Amino acid sequence: MNRVFIYDTTLRDGTQGEGISLSVEDKVKIAQRLDRLGVAYIEGGWPSSNPKDMEFFRRAQKLPWKNAKIAAFGSTCRPGSMACDDPNLKAIVESGAPVATIFGKTWDFHVTTALKTTLEENLRLIHDSVTFLKESGMEVIFDAEHFYDGYAANPEYAKEAILTAEKAGADWVCLCDTNGGTLPQEILAVTQEIVFLARVPIGLHVHNDGDLAVANSLMGVMAGARQIQGTINGYGERCGNANLCSIIPNVQVKMKMDCIPGESLAHLTDTAHYIAEIANQTLRNDMPYVGRSAFAHKGGMHVSALLKDAQTYEHVTPETVGNQRRILVSELSGMSNVIYKAKELGLDISHQNPQARQIIDNIKELENQGYQFEGAEASFELMLRRAFDQEPEPFVLDAIKLMIEKRSNAEFTSEATIKLRIGDQVVHTAAEGNGPVNAVDNALRKALGTAYPFLQSCHLSDYKVRVLDEKNATGSPVRVLIETRDAHDTWSTVGVSTNIIEASWEALRDSFLYGWLQQQKKGDTDPVG
Known part of the structure; x- marks a missing residue:
């Protein structure tokens, strides 16, 4: 297969990240956006764990899905119990999801210490659970929990565990680096062995505790894995999961393997920002591919080369992933930065134009005073237009007066009076605020709002x-x-x-x-x- 199936677990594993909580409505909106992006699987949650996840699966059954299959998550049945009697597995079947993803122990240490059972009983749990879900008509993905740690400790048992899932009829076996501490060369070597050993297709689910989740996922693909599990923006427990916003373009553009529809790649950036907004998270500016700074250029030499050919300092075009190029202006800028920004605004400027040098000198002087234009691009555009006598003048300020009053046993009060001219009309008004700046803001809005x-x-x-x-x-x-x-x-x-x-x-x-x-x-x- 020249395709890598993207399995998104933002709605389940992503919500285990600190500070992230999603309502049912949030989860539905995110799932619909992921389906539009073109991922193959969307893990909706753990139906037996809380009513919110069950409500999501009820809503999901009524919605059309163009690209994605909805997956319900859970674990193998408990030691000493039968899969057909296990509430967790029955809840997965009752969720109505077409795909079941269950995790099972593959590290002997975890079997005896965390699960408190025998190695043989754990193999029975895996076999019976997969069999039960397959007999219920579901596609089954077996997540081999702690597989790489288990392989390092007892490779024969770890392999026996995944072969047990295969014999029971699992459609996928997904190798997990649950603690996130495995190095890329280990991922490559071990995954290659398992891909050669197993007949069932192999996937990867890795965590980012060593800051290697993206690299490890790509090593898995190189080794022959054809499913990658991860989250948008890398959300997840501890240090997060594999970041699909980096994995998808790396696989699709660099490794030239299909993972989402080609036209959907241009929606990657807006998807990352949309989900960050719903999750109430600030998307890091330096996030590869989708961050605001991913294609931002500041150094004068860089921008000079970009003017000749963008490939000089960009490994992909920003439009490929729906992002955009930004040229920053600061005291580090050269003439090329100003020329680039001027061209964006349709202003006629060249290296020979003496105005360009004056603008550069002005920027450096202002930044010496404390201005910072790379964080205030709107102010920079206005400054550039002033240099070309194109500054907008929708109003002219005559005066601002502030009154701040504090009386005994009372709070501070702030009032701003503003007088300005709009064309031939003089506007004189006042407004209060919860502080002097808010009062000035309110007075300006009041004065200009009608016009x-x-x-x-x-x-x-x-x-x-x-x-x-x-x-x-x-x-x-x-x-x-x-x-x-x-x-x-x-x-x-x-x-x-x-x-x-x-x-x-x-x-x-x-x-x-x-x-x-x-x-x-x-x-x-x-x-x-």
Whole structure:
């Protein structure tokens, strides 16, 4: 087979990661997105463990699945019991899922210490459990728990355990590096032996405790394994599971083996971000392939080469996985960074243009003052447009006045008064807030909201303040970074001053100006009224 079957266990193993909890509705949404991505199997949970998982399987039976089969998870029956009487196995059958994935012990140490039974009884548990599920009409995947540790301790018993599952009719045997401590060369050698030994197709389920889960999964594929189990973004217990967002493009693009439909690969990045959002997790910027920084370039020499050919510093095109190239601008930037950004904005600039050198010098001076444009690309675009006399001017500020009051036995109150001009119209208004910055934000929105209704869809999603020089104590300069969102986009702006209100105002002003600029590109920025 020139295909690797992707088995996603985000909904079960992924939720064992610290800080991750999914509702039934969350699990349904994630499963539908995974099916759209084109994975072969979606493990929905452990039906006997909690009512939430059983409800998911009830919902799953009523939904159409284009690419994926739904799998129910569980363990072999308990020592001394019959598989047909085991509540866990009966719950798997009753789940309505077409696929059963059960784990069983393959490490003799675990059999005698954790399971507290004999090696012979453990083999019976494996055989009877697989047989029961096969007789119930299900596809059966046997997860050989702790297989690589078991092989290192007692290879004959570990092999006997998986051959027992094969004889009972298992459709797949999946070798597990449950503790995540096996090295890639060991995975390669042992997996090759098992692929040669067994007639049943082999899969891998590895954990990331040695930061090797992706590498180990790829070693398994090289050895002949044709199913890889993992989670989106590598979520999972302890250090996580094998990250499918790295495995899928490596297998599909680098190893040239099918694992999801070709056109679906371009949905990988949005799938990673979508699932991170539902799981309430911040996706690391440096995540390979799908992270915001995966195709971000900062060094001037790098960007100069990219202008000639992107292959000079990119191993795949960002569009392949649905990501995008970003050119960062900082004091480390060269002329090429500015030229690249200017071209993105449709501005006419070249190495010979004296404006380019002036812009570079200006950036370096501003960053010396504490500005940080690589984290505030919206402010950088506005600065670039100012240099080309293209700065938007939807309003002109006349004055801001702040009043902060504290009375005995009462909380601090903040009120901002703002006076500005929109065209020929003077707007003078005031607003309160739960602090001076919030009051200024509310007053600006109140002043502009009638003329520019799009502001109603914008909200501040993050506000960060950093003291730049602690030696001056409360007189130190501060940098304010603001992140703003609307229904479609996110943008960041920056302000720097020894006055936190002034720094916040700079960032707030740029936030609105950039939002207005995006609306202008859509042709929807004329003042109302």
